[in-house]
Amino acid sequence: MRFLFLCSMLLLGTVKAQFPYLNNKTRDFLVNGSAIPNVTWDIGESYAGYLAKDVVESTSLYFWFFPSSNPKASDEITIWLNGGPGCSSLMGLMLENGPFLWQPGTYQPVPNPFSxxxxxxxxxxxxxxxxxxSLGPSSVVSEFDVARQFMSFWRRFIKTFDLQGRKIYLTGESYAGQYIPYIASAMLDKKDETYFNVAGVQINDPYINEMNILRDVPALAAVNHHTSLFPxxxxxxxALTTLADDCGYTSLLHASLQYPQNARLPPVPTDPGCSIHTLVTTAISEINPCFNPYHILSSCPxxxxxxxxxxVGAGPTNYFNRSDVQKAINAYPTDFFVCKTGIFPTPNGLDTSPPSSLGPLASVIExxxxxxxxxxxxxxxxxxxxTLMSIQNMTWNGRQGFERRPTEGLFVPYRAGAGGGTLGTAHTERGLTFSEVFMSGHEIPQYVPGAAYRQLEFLLGRIDSLSKEAKDFTA
Structure with a gap:
């Protein structure tokens, strides 16, 4: 089928114009953009599959690469990673920021105007x-293992597609807040701009600290802020208030969110009796059986x-587990699960490395x-x-945390059928930008795609401010 597809393109003389990345090294990875099941239009040039197995790790990472026709993209490439750990990045492709969307509760895929x-x-x-x-076995325990495995793949990918010297932007969400700083740091350590020319990093709703900091300490404040959603x-x-006080969480939260911040966050012991986050999610699930912690506005059905x-919301289908889909996107026949457990063979299922805000993140910012x-x-x-507590506990470029409270508006230009306006905050100090998106859950490109698109423009250097109003929607 791929042979006939290539022959038809050659006869039409369209290969070089429409497929600039197609050559003898890449042709086996070419995806027929008009033959993806349920997608009723041609998504254009893309390449997917596996490079040769890593001889050290005995693994082969699966990729799907989408070249852009935007001329401003000619010297760059952006990596997207989902988290988990153990969640496929194709979840981000299809539910968030890829060229086609098939979001929960919708009938079929549609073109993504915010791709x-x-x-x-x-x-x-x-x-x-x-x-x-990706083919196993799972052989990683630490983030240093993760970075080494990824960089071996990345060097071979760059060689295959002749992308040497490109600026590299690493983006992702959730547990990618652990993956990305470690991978970026390892790349930067190489001081090799031919293969590892890191130009920027974005992590959304990231795992960057111990879970009790990211969940238990701020849980009561979130409940009090969203009273109508936690009735x-x-x-x-x-009882929650008394527990937060007794566990020291109330005073810790207040002390941590000071601007400027000069005191280091004290160690917060893990105390099962202080699991406020678990108490809240258990209680709200009695009121709202369809409570979705990834997006607290969700309700039944x-x-x-x-x-x-x-x-959350898994249904009767599994698109990427279909044999026709796997064949179309050059994936080995696989019993596909979007999120797998056991990627890290540790008691808590997480890696053994320090959380990134206590490890390489500050250095990556610098x-x-x-x-x-x-x-x-x-x-x-x-x-x-x-997340803000974690930022205020970090020291980068000579000072600890932000010196000013993040209050500047995140402005998203209006676009027909998509809305816009001030959709959050966007604050920058010393090379780090923090942006809160008001109407978004855990997956920003899924819930507020215009904001995620605007943030990417800023990361890529296409705009110089996330707060400045703009007349046009930049492409």
């Missing part, structure tokens, strides 16, 4: 080995999700001076104040 491929070349990678379509009785709210798997940390305000899986 990141409109701006830049984008590659989605299932990693570490064993995640999504607890006074007895329960009083839960829409089915076309990617299936062990995620070495790129182009790092964005964004967070949806309706996310209860990881909470916005936990």
């Amino acid at each position: 990141w491929t409109n701006l830049t070349n984008v590659i989605y990678v299932d990693q570490p080995g064993g995640t999504g379509f 607890f009785n006074n007895t329960f709210k009083t 839960t829409p089915w999700n076309p990617v299936g798997g062990p995620i 070495r790129t001076n182009n790092t964005i940390i964004a967070h949806g305000s309706l996310d209860f899986e990881l909470l916005v104040n936990g």
Whole structure:
């Protein structure tokens, strides 16, 4: 089928014009953009599959690469990673920022007007080995293992597609807040701009600290802020307040969110009796059986999700588990799960490396001076104040935390059928930008795609401010 597809293009003389990345090294990865099941239009040039197995790791990471026709993208490439750990980056492609969308509760895929491929070349990678379509075995324990595995793949990918010297932007969400700083740091350590020319980093709703900081300490403040979504009785709210006080969380949260911040965050012991986040999610699930911590506005009925798997809203289908889909996108026949457990063989399922805000993140900020940390305000899986606490505990470029409270507006230009305006905050100091997106849950490109698109424009240097009003929607 691929042979006939290539022959028809050659006869039409369209290969060089429409497929500039197609050559003898890449032709086996070419995806027929008009033959993707359920997608009723041609998505254009893309390449997917596996490079040769890593001889050290015995793994082969699956990728799907989408070149952009935007001339401003000619010297760059953007990496997208989902988190988990163990969640396929194809979830981000199909539900968030890829060229076609099939979001939960919708009938079929539709073109994505906010596809990141409109701006830049984008590659989605299932990693570490064993995640999504990537071939195992899972052999990583630490983030240093993750970075080493990814960089081996990346060097071979750059060689295959002749992308040497490109500026590299690493983006992702959730547990990618752990993956990306470690991968970016390892790339920057190489001081090799031919293969590892890191130009910027963006992590959304990121795992960057211990879970009790990201969840338990800020949980009560989130409940009190969103009272209509957590309609607890006074007895329960009083009990939560007393527990937060007794655990030291109330005073810790207040002390941590000072601007400027000069005191280091003290160690917060893990105390099962202080698991406020678990108490809240258990209680709200009694009131709202369809409570979704990834987007607290959600209620019953839960829409089915076309990617299936062990995620909120999973339904009767699993698009990427279909044999016709796997064949179309050059994936090995796989019993596909969008999120797999056991990627890290540890008691808690997480890696053994320090959380990135206690590890390489500050150094990555300093070495790129182009790092964005964004967070949806309706996310209860990881909470916005936990991210801010983590930032205020970091020291980069000579000072600790932000010196001013993030209050400047995140302005998204109006676009017909998509809305716009001030949709959050956007604050920059010393190479780090923090942006809170007001109407978003855990997955910003899914819930407020215009804001995510605007943030990418800023990361790529296409605009010089996230707060400045603009007359046009930049492409």
